[in-house]
Amino acid sequence: MIKIKNTIHGHNFSGKDDGGIIYEVMPKNDPNKYRLWQKYSIQTGIKPKKAIITKYIELRTTGMLHLLPGLLSDGVTGGRDTPKAMRSAFIHDPLFSLMMRGLLPLKHMPAVNDLFKKTLLEDKMISWIASFYRFCLKVFGKLHIDRLIKKEDNKEALQKRQNKALETPSF
Numbered sequence: 001m002i003k004i005k006n007t008i009h010g011h012n013f014s015g016k017d018d019g020g021i022i023y024e025v026m027p028k029n030d031p032n033k034y035r036l037w038q039k040y041s042i043q044t045g046i047k048p049k050k051a052i053i054t055k056y057i058e059l060r061t062t063g064m065l066h067l068l069p070g071l072l073s074d075g076v077t078g079g080r081d082t083p084k085a086m087r088s089a090f091i092h093d094p095l096f097s098l099m100m101r102g103l104l105p106l107k108h109m110p111a112v113n114d115l116f117k118k119t120l121l122e123d124k125m126i127s128w129i130a131s132f133y134r135f136c137l138k139v140f141g142k143l144h145i146d147r148l149i150k151k152e153d154n155k156e157a158l159q160k161r162q163n164k165a166l167e168t169p170s171f
Contacts, residue, residue: 010022010023010037020087021040021090022036022037022038023035023036023086023090024037026072032074033074033075034073034074034075034081034086034090035070035072035073036056036068036069036090037069039066039068039069040066040090040091041065041066041067042064042065043063044059044065044095044111044112044115045063045111046063046065046104046108046111046112046115047061047063048061048104048105052098052104054103055070056070056071056072057094057098059104065091065094067090067091071090071094073089073090073093075089076088076089076133079129079132079133082125084123085123085133087119087123088119088120088133092112092115092137095112095115096112096142099112100142100146113134113137116133116134116137117133120133120134
């Protein structure tokens with residue numbers, strides 16, 4: 001039996017088969033607000049020459065994006081974390097992260113931001129609010145993702161140091 005420590009949310013406003021997402025709300029003291037609870041896949045239309053596979057993100061040459069359980073998110077950049085925006089945030093942040101890490105060419109940035117707006121509209125977000133979110137991404141997105149990558153890298157480096165310290169015998 002799985003023990004659930006935090007609140008689990010699931011949303012499917014679009015009514016599409018691939019329109020639902022289930023995520024965990026992290027504790028207030030956690031630097032990340034949300035964690036993906038189950039695998040989520042969507043066709044992005046963004047087709048890299050070679051598949052990009054990381055621990056939690058897979059972008060296939062077909063344009064299919066697979067987000068794996070455990071993927072962390074800080075929610076919506078530049079806007080409120082509303083239920084109708086969560087799927088878009090979970091799709092956008094990993095794609096943007098791939099660009100900021102140099103794994104996906106920056107030429108895809110407009111398509112990634114457009115996909116964010118498209119999924120907002122599919123999830124019944126009011127059009128002018130979706131346009132405002134899209135504008136915020138254009139203006140602030142790169143700075144925000146750079147900060148998240150640094151935070152993620154620092155967290156991984158700390159975990160490696162802690163694991164190494166546990167492996168080192170003390171006399």
